[in-house]
Amino acid sequence: MKHLLFLMLLMSFAFAKAQTPRSFTIEEAVSFALDSNYTAINARRDIAKAIKKKWETTATGLPQVNAVLDYNYQIRQPTQLIPAEFSGGEAGTFIPVVFGTQQNATATATLTQLIFDGSYLVGLQAAKTFLEFSENANEKTQLEVRKGVINAYGAVLLAEENVSILDRNIATLQENVRETRIIFENGFAEEEDVEQLQITLLSLENQRANSQRMVTIARQMFNVAIGLDIEEPIVLVESLESLAIPAVGLLNNSVNLDQNVDYKISNNLTEQRELELKLEKSKALPTLGAFINLGTFAGRNEFNFFDSDRKWFASSITGFSLNIPIFSSGMRNARTAQAEIALQQAQTDRKQTAQEIYLAYASAKSDHELAIDNYTTAQKNLRLAERIENKNQTKFKEGISSSFDLRQAQTQLYQVQQELLQSMYQMITTKASLETILNVPNYRKDQSPSK
Numbered sequence: 001m002k003h004l005l006f007l008m009l010l011m012s013f014a015f016a017k018a019q020t021p022r023s024f025t026i027e028e029a030v031s032f033a034l035d036s037n038y039t040a041i042n043a044r045r046d047i048a049k050a051i052k053k054k055w056e057t058t059a060t061g062l063p064q065v066n067a068v069l070d071y072n073y074q075i076r077q078p079t080q081l082i083p084a085e086f087s088g089g090e091a092g093t094f095i096p097v098v099f100g101t102q103q104n105a106t107a108t109a110t111l112t113q114l115i116f117d118g119s120y121l122v123g124l125q126a127a128k129t130f131l132e133f134s135e136n137a138n139e140k141t142q143l144e145v146r147k148g149v150i151n152a153y154g155a156v157l158l159a160e161e162n163v164s165i166l167d168r169n170i171a172t173l174q175e176n177v178r179e180t181r182i183i184f185e186n187g188f189a190e191e192e193d194v195e196q197l198q199i200t201l202l203s204l205e206n207q208r209a210n211s212q213r214m215v216t217i218a219r220q221m222f223n224v225a226i227g228l229d230i231e232e233p234i235v236l237v238e239s240l241e242s243l244a245i246p247a248v249g250l251l252n253n254s255v256n257l258d259q260n261v262d263y264k265i266s267n268n269l270t271e272q273r274e275l276e277l278k279l280e281k282s283k284a285l286p287t288l289g290a291f292i293n294l295g296t297f298a299g300r301n302e303f304n305f306f307d308s309d310r311k312w313f314a315s316s317i318t319g320f321s322l323n324i325p326i327f328s329s330g331m332r333n334a335r336t337a338q339a340e341i342a343l344q345q346a347q348t349d350r351k352q353t354a355q356e357i358y359l360a361y362a363s364a365k366s367d368h369e370l371a372i373d374n375y376t377t378a379q380k381n382l383r384l385a386e387r388i389e390n391k392n393q394t395k396f397k398e399g400i401s402s403s404f405d406l407r408q409a410q411t412q413l414y415q416v417q418q419e420l421l422q423s424m425y426q427m428i429t430t431k432a433s434l435e436t437i438l439n440v441p442n443y444r445k446d447q448s449p450s451k
Helices: 002-019 026-036 038-059 118-185 191-226 261-282 331-397 403-438
Strands: 022-024 064-073 079-083 094-098 103-116 234-236 287-300 313-323
Touching: 022 026, 026 038, 026 118, 026 191, 038 118, 118 191, 118 234, 118 261, 118 403, 191 234, 191 403, 261 331, 331 403
Parallel strands: 022 234
Antiparallel strands: 064 103, 079 094, 103 287, 287 313
């Protein structure tokens, strides 16, 4: 009985532990996403593929060994006719003769070695460039994942804070309705006063129901962003206020193109076009390769190739192959010219990318400055709207103002509350955009293609 009780307690503890929701700070969420986000996982796999591709290219210039084993059985051997006079027969007549054996086996091994090929040398450089491109693409993915997680984290906090504010507003309004109904029943207020407040209350209750649905959707989007099942429960330990902190230091930064991932990718593409030009030029160079072949042959009329007392006849050959391009009717020149034009296009695209990065920083900086201004203004407006609403509450209870005036003040307060929430979320998203452009979290220093 004691053992059964202990087992039940152990199972209960394990079940309770399994049901404990994961909790995340913003940095924990980002770290988790960089490891588990679906896009991030595939980006690391792209690096792993690029590493294998680099080795594949390298291996083409290393010794290659191939073995071939041939066996054939002649169901009906071919017959040849030879002049009969070879064996003392009558001139002008022929004797049918069967040559060879009915069963034949050949085993050969060939070693080849590339000695010189200009395209191979270019291929090695291209493989290295492709690996760098994959690493830069992974870095861009990590930055985008980070920005997406921050935005998703903020969206959950925004939705939850909106529900909390609506709950407080509904509670206050329900009390207003209750008090006003009592006053109306005692003959000191009009029925319209109650109805005006009820209109506002019903509107808030609808908003609250929709906001609760938005919390569920925001949480599911956050789970997808970090790589969790959408139904898995989570706890976010940060507050909206703690994330809505201005990034004043980033506003005074300057863009370092060499650190910007989009510019690094543009450089990779330009290098790729340069290598393509080199490749076309290298096709005018000769190629040289060498080989050595070792083989053995056996012919039998019966299948006894594995008998140790029967002979196999060895053979070997070695040599080299030199291919010298001479004339292509202008085809190579045309391809080289196309590669030169493609390189010029890539260089122009790189210049455009640089200008777009500067513009993106200026735009993100302006957006963040606007978010700071909106946040500051919304805070001031909220204090004013709360004072106005409190004054109208007092006036309404004293019978000085109408329910319409109170409803107007309440509606204004609710609008300002929403503006404050939106300005806080805007602060979070614009800061994340600035950090992404400036590559403040340089993930290139910590890359792992293991997953």
